[in-house]
Amino acid sequence: MAVPAILFPADPLAPRRPDPHFALEARLVRESGGAYALVDHDALLAGDAAGAVGRVPVGLGPLWYRGWMIPGPAYAGLAAALDGRGGALLTSPAGYLSAHELPGWYEVFEGATPSSVWIPVSSPGCVPDAGALASAAARLGGSGAAIVKDYVKSRKHEWDEACYVPELGDLPTLARVVARFVELQDDFLAGGVVLRRFEDFARTEDGRAAEARVWWLDGEAVLVGPHPDTPGHSPEPDLAGVRPLVRALGCRFVTTDLALRADGAGWRVVEVGDGQVSDLPVGADAAALLGALLAA
Secondary structure, three states: OOOOEEEEEEEOOEEEEEOHHHHHHHHHHHHOOOOEEEEOHHHHHOOOHHHHOOOOOOOOEEEEEOOOOOOHHHHHHHHHHHHOOOEEEOOOHHHHHHHHOHHHHHHHHEOOEOOEEEEEOOOOOOOOOHHHHHHHHHHOOOOOOEEEEOOOOEOHHHHHHHOEEOOOOOHHHHHHHHHHHHHHHHHHOOOEEEEEEOOOEOEOOOOOEOOEEEEEEOOEEEEEEEOOOOOOOOOOOOOOOOHHHHHHHOOOEEEEEEEEEOOOOOEEEEEEEEHHHOOOOOOOOHHHHHHHHHHO
16 A cells, blocks of 8 residues: 655745745654655645646655645645646545534534534625524524634634624624624635634633644544643543544544533533644644554
């Protein structure tokens, strides 16, 4: 069976080198005897998938990607361009969306993650109207606190301005927070607006949610560590209830961000992500993760 190679984004200023953010991972791949190739992330986002893979050797075979987030259509373009050069992403475009965007994974994880509803939007910058927001709030119970995000990310660092809604029944406040969220996301708005029931989680000493990030490959946890926002945290999450859900999702390489409820009611799934575009926290054992990918 062919050994996978790994794709990394190229440094925009020195395209023959990996992007500095992924340089350590690229070096570890090379030191382990593995192969990597570089893609032009900017060209990919601009719609030039063929140009983006121009430096990928022909006939490279099975491939993992480790890099910056890619919108679903651009990922599909990347897969097609690589296929034309004899390369094959080990995560299909459909599999990528299943793990990367909340509507793709929510049904599998429902009950283990905060209750959520979503409103698709036709394009970035499009704010759902008052009726759509009122309907979404009603589907989420109509009262209580919630957070606002898109299919991929929140703006938790602008908590009061563009993330947290203290009371869903306060529709003017909900509309204000959603409008500001959409404005700040700008062209990076992914898919639509999501409302998620707020749950209070245990926190680190500096007040951040004490999340764990778990990396799963073919249904098994290959790396457990802190979330990139809290690299000094040493979590020990209970994975017993999460493992069968990850397997049911059916995606080969995924991450789950887990947090312990502040009331002690157990570990909850805060987010699911495609492992190819999930960030490693400082100090994480990148060699273990990359070794598992090369052996897959």
